[in-house]
Amino acid sequence: MAKSVPVRCPACSREHSFTPPTFPCACGAPLTVPILAGPVARLDHRTWEDSWVAVRCHSCGRRDHWPQPELGCPCGTVVRLPVAEAPEETGSRLATTGGAGAAGATGAHPAPSSAVLRPAFHPVTIRTGRDVVTAAAQYLKWLGFTSMRRVEDRAPSGVDLRGPGIVAQVDPTTRPTGVRDVECLWLHGLSEAAVSVFFSLAGYARIARSRADELYLPLFVMDLTGTPQPVNDPADDLIRMGPPEV
Structure with a gap:
């Protein structure tokens, strides 16, 4: 503690x-x-x-x-309260850490040999809560999901983005995303036979991460550069393989 x-x-x-x-x-x-x-x-x-x-x-x-x-x-x-902020580091150092700075500097995740080939991802800088949704939509398009659209009238399910075979929720708050939000999104995706993907700015509660692993629901965290980072294995698999139809 x-x-x-x-x-x-x-x-x-x-x-x-x-x-x-x-x-x-x-x-x-x-x-x-x-x-x-x-x-x-x-x-x-x-x-x-x-x-x-x-x-x-x-x-x-x-x-x-x-x-x-x-x-x-x-x-x-x-x-x-004053916080000891993380210093900026050189590109060579970041390339070896595998952290968020490295992905933000290159604009793409390191891809395994079996990964889908994609151009570099160009993030959308986050300044408002609406920018978080825009950044998530751009990232899903980069992954291979087409015709992404924002759900203007946010449904009780919490779905913020929708496309053919995909529903996504974006949590722009400063609190870690809880398990209820993860389960609700999964149920919504199940009812539509769609892939469910979650994006969060503040990360996830431990029980939410465990539940997402059980449900095989991809989780991503966002930084203010607008570059999502995978949190669990389903997210890594989504990056590597792309949408189910790819």
């Missing part, structure tokens, strides 16, 4: 105990956001880009964006 750190509210001087959040890295290792000691910043205005921070996984070396830690004081003040 992550070690708690003391945080003092700059408005009322009340001291709180804050436990840094832990997220599941795509490699499967738990990643705890490293909180820096020092003064905190009062949050008066929140923007999309300021809500994320780059952190490097100590297990696999991948550099991904995760929700910026915040703390709400009972006095009504919200503070943003």
Whole structure:
């Protein structure tokens, strides 16, 4: 469990105990956001880009964006905690880590010899929640799914993208995607005899990942460059083989 750190509210001087959040890295290792000691910043205005921070996984070396830690004081003040952000690295270093930075630099995943040949993937930079859906649609087209369209009137199933033989959901929130969302998408795909694919910005809860593996549902995490990364074996297989009809 992550070690708690003391945080003092700059408005009322009340001291709180804050436990840094832990997220599941795509490699499967738990990643705890490293909180820096020092003064905190009062949050008066929140923007999309300021809500994320780059952190490097100590297990696999991948550099991904995760929700910026915040703390709400009972006095009504919200503070943003300083985080040790992951440094940028050279292309040669990134090419050996297999992390998110490497895929973002080349614009494509390393393909096994049996993989479908594709041109380089050109990501869509994410600045808003709508951009996340656009990036996912572009990626599915790159994988080989055609006629992708956005579901403007979001159904209770949570489907955001639809195409021939494919339904996809995109979670742009700062909380890890839960198991219920994964199961609902799988049931929707089952009813339409379609492949179900999930994209998430903040990753997945452990039980959601386990359930997706059981259902053979591909999971991807997104970074703010708009480059999805596979989280489980079904996602790796989808990248390698493409849509079922390919």
